Amino acid sequence: MILTWPADLPRPERPSWQLTSQDARRKTQSDAGPARYRRRFSSAAKLVTLSVILTRDQKAIFDRFFHEDCAEGARLFYMPDPTTDGWALLTSDGTPxxxxxxxxxxxxxxxxxxxxxxxxxxTIHGQVxxxxxxxxQVMP
Known part of the structure; x- marks a missing residue:
């Protein structure tokens, strides 16, 4: 069974958000001229760095999810895509x-x-x- 990110936790904050793709290329250096690249594998994960601001209760939920449910981070889980999930579907002119x-x-x-x-x-954020x-790592 694959776990699900706790619904009681807030969306990640925007300032810390960073996404990059795993490099799926293999570099070959030639004797002369520029290096060449070819695919090393057919699908690559996305690597995401993020943070969440939590109340004391939410911190307990997060800690239990990471340490107990995910076995210190060893288990896979589903998480709502913060860049898509819950956002309004818009027309081409931006109207919902x-x-x-x-x-x-x-x-x-x-x-x-x-x-x-x-x-x-x-880290401690603010007073409480x-x-x-x-x-x-977001699986392909």
Whole structure:
């Protein structure tokens, strides 16, 4: 069974967001001229660095999810894609698409993730909040 990111945790904050693709190329240096590249493997993961600001209760949920549910970060889990999930579907001119009842239609997307090389780092944020910074690998 694959775990699911706890719904009680907030969306990642925007300033810490960083996404890059895993390099799927193999570099070959020639005797003369520029290096050549070819594919090393057919699919590459996305590497994401992010952070969340948590209340004390949310910190307990996050810690339990990482340490117990994910076995110290060893298990895969599904996470809502923060760049897509819950955002309104828009027309070409930026107007939200609405249902017959006038409610915006929201997009849904999720990632299959593994914890990255950096285990979560915790810092105190403000008076009573905690900031958890971590890396994820989003599976292709």
């Amino acid at each position: 698409l609405l249902t017959g009842g006038g409610v915006p239609i929201l997009m849904a997307a999720r990632w299959l993730c593994s914890w990255g090389d950096q285990v979560p780092v915790e 909040e905690f900031k958890k910074s971590f890396n994820l």
